[in-house]
Amino acid sequence: MSPSFLNSWPSGRIGLVCGLRLLVLSPLLTSGRPSNCSHPLVPEHGGFRCSPSPCRGFPPKSFIRFFCEPGYHISSKEPNSKCRHGKWFPPIPACIKGHGTKEFGVLLHVIPPQMRQHSISSLPL
Structure with a gap:
């Protein structure tokens, strides 16, 4: 997007900023959720x-x-x-x-x- 387009659309700039924040924070938002374990290694013998x-x-x-x-x-x-x-x-x-x-x-x-x-x-x- 060009800077003139973002200036003419204030909601576009807000949406872009919010989208970037959400993208950066997404790993932090999901880290508190319990996660499944992988298939355990089977011991030899x-x-x-x-x-x-x-x-x-x-x-x-x-x-x-x-x-x-x-x-x-x-x-x-x-x-x-x-x-x-x-x-x-x-x-x-x-x-x-x-x-x-x-x-x-x-x-x-x-x-x-x-x-x-x-x-x-x-x-x-």
């Missing part, structure tokens, strides 16, 4: 379950529970993450190779093959 199940996006305050394959355990004490302000908290854990598997925060010990015969035969029937 593990996975996650949604609460509630099945997963239908990841809105704020949604929970996921991590688990590991047999022979691996979760690297953190907390197997749950919650969507807060568009990020998962606590961060996504890793599955670490070990002698047991830690699923849902409980360490389950695996009986070595050489001990299985003795363990099973010694059980009362």
Whole structure:
């Protein structure tokens, strides 16, 4: 628009100024709104379950529970993450190779093959 056009139309100048202010302030206006989390990374040798199940996006305050394959355990004490302000908290854990598997925060010990015969035969029937 030419300056002479803006001078002849006061509402045009006001509209232009208001439009520019709105454009500059738009990120600030939307920053207070809760945002969804992205699909969480799946730990190698593990996975996650949604609460509630099945997963239908990841809105704020949604929970996921991590688990590991047999022979691996979760690297953190907390197997749950919650969507807060568009990020998962606590961060996504890793599955670490070990002698047991830690699923849902409980360490389950695996009986070595050489001990299985003795363990099973010694059980009362």
